[in-house]
Amino acid sequence: MTLHHTDPEVHTIIAQEQQRQQLKLSLIPSENFFSASVREAVGSVFMHKYAEGNIKKRYYEGNVFVDKLESLTIRRAKKAFKLPDEWSVNVQALAGSNANLAVYLALLDIGDTMMGMFLPDGGHLSHGWSYEPKTVQDPHSYIYFGGSRKVNITSRIFKTIQYKTSPLTQQFDYDEVEQIAMEHKPKLIITGGTAYPREIDYHRMKSIAQKVGAYYMADIAHEAGLIAAGAMKSPIGIADVVTMTTHKTLRSGRGALIFAHNDIIKKINRAVLPGLQGGPFNHSIAGICVGLGEVLKPEFKEYAFQTVRNAQFLVEELKRYNFTIVSGGTDKHLILLNLTNKPILGKKFARALDYAGIVANMNTMPQEIRSPADPSALRIGTPWITTRGMKEQEMVQIASWINRVMEICSPWKEYEFDEFEKSVKESVEIQTISDEVKELCLKFPLKI
Ligand code: DSN
Numbered sequence: 001m002t003l004h005h006t007d008p009e010v011h012t013i014i015a016q017e018q019q020r021q022q023l024k025l026s027l028i029p030s031e032n033f034f035s036a037s038v039r040e041a042v043g044s045v046f047m048h049k050y051a052e053g054n055i056k057k058r059y060y061e062g063n064v065f066v067d068k069l070e071s072l073t074i075r076r077a078k079k080a081f082k083l084p085d086e087w088s089v090n091v092q093a094l095a096g097s098n099a100n101l102a103v104y105l106a107l108l109d110i111g112d113t114m115m116g117m118f119l120p121d122g123g124h125l126s127h128g129w130s131y132e133p134k135t136v137q138d139p140h141s142y143i144y145f146g147g148s149r150k151v152n153i154t155s156r157i158f159k160t161i162q163y164k165t166s167p168l169t170q171q172f173d174y175d176e177v178e179q180i181a182m183e184h185k186p187k188l189i190i191t192g193g194t195a196y197p198r199e200i201d202y203h204r205m206k207s208i209a210q211k212v213g214a215y216y217m218a219d220i221a222h223e224a225g226l227i228a229a230g231a232m233k234s235p236i237g238i239a240d241v242v243t244m245t246t247h248k249t250l251r252s253g254r255g256a257l258i259f260a261h262n263d264i265i266k267k268i269n270r271a272v273l274p275g276l277q278g279g280p281f282n283h284s285i286a287g288i289c290v291g292l293g294e295v296l297k298p299e300f301k302e303y304a305f306q307t308v309r310n311a312q313f314l315v316e317e318l319k320r321y322n323f324t325i326v327s328g329g330t331d332k333h334l335i336l337l338n339l340t341n342k343p344i345l346g347k348k349f350a351r352a353l354d355y356a357g358i359v360a361n362m363n364t365m366p367q368e369i370r371s372p373a374d375p376s377a378l379r380i381g382t383p384w385i386t387t388r389g390m391k392e393q394e395m396v397q398i399a400s401w402i403n404r405v406m407e408i409c410s411p412w413k414e415y416e417f418d419e420f421e422k423s424v425k426e427s428v429e430i431q432t433i434s435d436e437v438k439e440l441c442l443k444f445p446l447k448i
Contacts, residue, residue, distance in 0.1 A: 022446050023438045025398065027360045029334040029381020030194065030222065032251045033388070033446050034287070035294060042253050042287035050279040054269060066282050073285050076292035077257055080228045084237045088265040090258040091288060092272050092280035096221045096245035097126040099256035100190075101153070103241050105271035106264060107215050108187055110157055115186035115214075117172075118144050118162040120364035120372070122196035122336075124219060125152045128160025139167055139367040142176040161186065165196075170327040170366045172196075174204045181212045191235075192219030192243075195363050195379055197330040202235040209240075217241045223332055224257075225249030225383070228295050229304030232332060240264065249307065249333055249383050251300075252291020255284040303386060307333045310382040313392045317399030321406075326365050326377065334381040338365050342406055343413035347374045351417075352409045352424045357437030358401060388444040397440065401433050 003011045021033065034042075051066040052059045055074075058066070070091060077089045093099035108114065116127030120137070123129070132147025144162040146155055154160060163180050166173040181189060189209045191200045202218060209216035218235035224244040226232040235242050242259040246252040258268055273280075294300055311330050318337065319325060326336035339345045344352070346362030353360050364370075365377035380402075385394070408430060412423045424430055 018448060022448070023441050024354075024357045024359050025437055025441060026384040027358060027380040027382070027398075029379060029383060030248045032248060032383045034247075034251060034253055034291065036447060038251075038253045038287045038290045038294070041290040042283050044283055044286055046286045047281070047283035049282050051282055052273055052279045069282065069286055069289060070280075073289040073292065076289060076296065077259075080292050080295045081234065081236050081242075081259060083259065086262050087237065087259055088262055090260075090265065090269055090272055091255070091285055092269075092277070093243075093256040093258055094277060094281055094284070095254070096124075096219070096243065096256050098272075098276055099243040099245075099258045100124075100126040100217075100219060102258060102268055102271040102276055103217055103243060103260075104154065104158065104188070105275045106267035107241075108158060111159060112188070113159040113161065113184060113186040114154070114188040114190065115161050115163060115181060115184065116190035117193045117196065118164040119193075120368040120375075121165045121170075121193075121366045123162060123190075123193040124221075126154055127190045127193065127219070128152065128154045128158060128162065130155035130160065136369060137367075139369075142166075142173065143180050165327075165366045167367055171198050172200070174201055174208070177205070178208045178211070181208050181214065185212050186214050188217060189214045190217045190219060191239075192221065192223075194222065195334065195336055195365075195377075197325075197327055197332060197334050197336055199233055199331045200235075202233065202238045206238050215240045217243065219243045221245040221256075222248050222334060225251055225295065225300070226304045226308060226332055229301045231301075231304040231308050241268070246288045246291060249304065250291065250295065251303075251383070251387065252295065253284060253287025255281065255288050257288070306391065307382050307386040310386050310391065310395050311335055314380070314382065314395040314399055317396055318402065321399065321403035323403075333383050333386075334379065336363060336365055337378045337380065338376060339378060340376050343410040344406060345370070345374070345376050346378045348409065348417065348420050349378050349406065351421055352405050352430065353378075353402065355424045355427075356401060356405045356430050356433040357441075358398070358405070385444075388441075388446060390444055394440065394444075401437065404433060405430065 050060045055067045073091045117123030119129045129152045130146035130150040150156045216239045218239040227234045247254045324338040350362045360380045363377045363379035364375040
């Protein structure tokens with residue numbers, strides 16, 4: 001019996017989501033589309049098994065094949081990221097935030113200071129986010145001390161400070177970062193996040209960490225696939241710990257990897273289990289293993305480089321339509337559009353684009369003065385559309401659609417959100433773009 005017969009209700013919802021993915025363009029830079037093999041592995045019988053513990057040291061019997069799978073995943077991960085001999089990897093963390101928490105649990109004590117990238121400048125919630133409602137940021141300050149709304153557990157447990165990008169370049173000013181570190185002596189320094197479009201100077205960050213006696217953790221969730229393929233620089237062997245999710249540019253199903261020097265990986269393993277989790281998701285590890293097998297093939301290298309080429313090409317096309325690109329460009333798969341010179345900002349624009357068949361997300365940006373619920377920017381990226389096989393020529397078309405949507409919506413800029421959405425929904429011109437997008441999607445079908 002298939003799902004179609006046993007539970008038509010859920011089957012229909014899945015079919016609808018499949019259709020949505022097939023007929024819309026996902027430009028969300030943290031999303032990707034996995035191969036049928038990855039999906040088969042994730043849906044496999046490994047989901048039925050408990051395997052608390054590590055290879056050959058499990059608390060449950062019957063783990064001979066789980067051990068085999070985890071060993072193979074570790075071997076592939078080491079190869080994909082060219083791990084030095086003295087480094088190892090944990091493949092069991094259930095997600096990126098859990099992986100980061102495991103590192104904190106392993107390396108920090110309650111109350112220690114951690115220092116990460118400022119969230120509105122592209123950092124991540126799990127790097128110590130808290131805020132003070134209705135406070136306007138000083139756009140010229142390079143440091144943020146957080147606020148009373150300790151929305152992420154990290155800000156409740158640790159003292160957290162965050163460093164900001166330079167108001168001039170919207171990139172990190174490493175001299176400023178060093179000064180903040182020297183003054184506040186964090187025990188852990190973190191780089192990485194969700195919306196920083198540029199390379200990070202891992203060597204400089206390590207040297208700053210060394211100067212203040214801090215550990216250095218590089219969270220490369222977004223760039224992992226690009227780094228594995230050599231399309232971006234790698235922090236492996238430079239930082240003390242490297243964490244990543246596996247489902248973004250790495251295209252290996254949902255999960256996380258933690259790489260660290262052998263001196264600290266045992267502590268991290270203990271922090272994952274029993275510190276934070278029970279049994280690992282063996283089926284997710286199976287997906288990661290298959291995905292890493294794909295990462296090791298030459299085609300993946302081509303994919304990663306094309307992903308970056310597409311993003312850089314898209315930047316140039318968007319500039320032709322007078323879109324302002326945060327930091328002036330991108331070194332990766334991710335682009336942040338500062339919409340303050342346009343009539344429509346991130347929230348409304350993202351919704352209008354979705355009706356036009358282009359899926360993106362509203363985002364904060366450096367020197368943000370608006371709320372994250374209605375911010376100034378739009379974040380887009382090329383991992384998924386490159387997986388579909390799209391290249392520079394399609395970027396020309398996508399940039400033109402993005403611009404057309406902005407032009408169509410501009411007369412509705414003063415509308416409240418609901419009225420704005422109603423106008424978008426009823427717009428024949430938006431519907432026309434959505435039809436054109438569908439046509440392009442069908443030329444680059446997802447292999448479901
Ligand atoms: N949600 C991820 C992103 O979109 O970047 C980060 O966790």
